[in-house]
Amino acid sequence: MKPATRGAKAAYLFALAGLLAAAGCTKVSSSPEQGATTSSSTLQAVLQRGTLRVGDCLTFAPFGFYDKDGQPDGYDVDLAKELAKEMGVKLEVVNTTSANRIPNLQTAKVDVVFCNFTRNLERAKVIDFTTPYVVASEALLVKKSSGIQSVKDMANRTIATVKGSTNGDEVRSLGIPVKIQEYDSSQAAILAVKQGQADAMIEDNNFLAYQAKLDPDLVVTNEALVPLEYNAFGVKAGDQQWLNYLNLFLFNINASKLNAQLYKKWFGADPRYALNPQL
Incomplete structure (x- = not known):
């Protein structure tokens, strides 16, 4: 009886090892659904297309405007150029109004919106926001x-x-x-x-x-009429991979002081407010 018992235990452990191995394989491999999520990210679409489409308000100097040659220019446009450069793609700036910022994202007319976009909870119900890149009163x-x-x-x-x-x-x-x-x-x-x-x-x-x-x-007027506004890039809801990429881009240009340098170029002064609330 003892040899049989040892044999049964061995068979049981062998079967359990097989199940664990199968489970391990399942965790390592990507399901079709996971693969679809990754491939459908705006990040992948931009890289495959070779062009980054940035929605910016080109009637909002010095954030965005047309220069004397009719080309987009401004603080937001400089940031867009840096992003396209980092991605190794061409830049297409799509003139946008305040009213169509969200519709243009939802219909995929643009990949991301800058346009002095204030983060708030109402907008966050329908789109996602990056971390702030500029603060204003x-x-x-x-x-x-x-x-x-x-x-x-x-x-x-x-x-x-x-x-x-x-x-x-x-x-x-x-x-x-x-x-x-x-x-x-x-x-x-x-x-x-x-x-x-x-x-x-x-x-x-x-x-x-x-x-x-x-x-x-x-x-x-010398006053701050409302609490500080933390402006960010707006993206289509649910695209975490694209959001992560943009947040890392912002982290890098803030850490390198490039963002502060571009701000001073256009506004003639250092940024007045910290990008994150000071507790």
């Missing part, structure tokens, strides 16, 4: 002759905002009785202030400082 752009010193002077006046941005909601949250007029682009909103169709424009303080530098008749 918000202020008002007004005529120097307007007498407007802060948003407290805006009661019963008109504030210009851009369609699809969060600025309108932020103004309403201040509880001040103002009229909000939406425009299709930042340049249209600025023109409304210049022509007296709006008393002020609310926008990213970085952007407004650049606009005031271009026009001595304009000035930016």
Whole structure:
């Protein structure tokens, strides 16, 4: 009986080893479904296509604009060039508005959106965001002759905002009785202030400082109207591989100080705010 028992145990252990080996093979090999997820990543699509399509707002200088030769230029465009260079692909900058940033991602018209894209929980329900690459507060752009010193002077006046941005909601949250007029682009909103169709424009303080530098008749109020805004790259929801790649790209250009150098090139100063909240 003892030899038989030892034989049974040996057979049992042999069978168990076989099962474990089979299980190990299953873990090592990729299932068709896993392979499909990897191959369907935007990262792989860009590399195979040989072209990176970046959605950027080219009416939002110095983040994005057309230079005198009609070519895309600006802070965001420089970042896009660095990303394409790292990937070894050509760059195609797709002119984008605030309103169509998310639709363009969802329909795969672009691979990633820069365009001063503020991260918030509502947008995160439908797209994914990278870690921040630039931080801003918000202020008002007004005529120097307007007498407007802060948003407290805006009661019963008109504030210009851009369609699809969060600025309108932020103004309403201040509880001040103002009229909000939406425009299709930042340049249209600025023109409304210049022509007296709006008393002020609310926008990213970085952007407004650049606009005031271009026009001595304009000035930016010295205030932070909302909590700091952490702007990031937007990508189609659910593509973790592409998101990981972009986050590592941002980590590298921040660690090397390249991002800070590009910011100073376009805004004439070092970044004012840390990219992560300081606790």
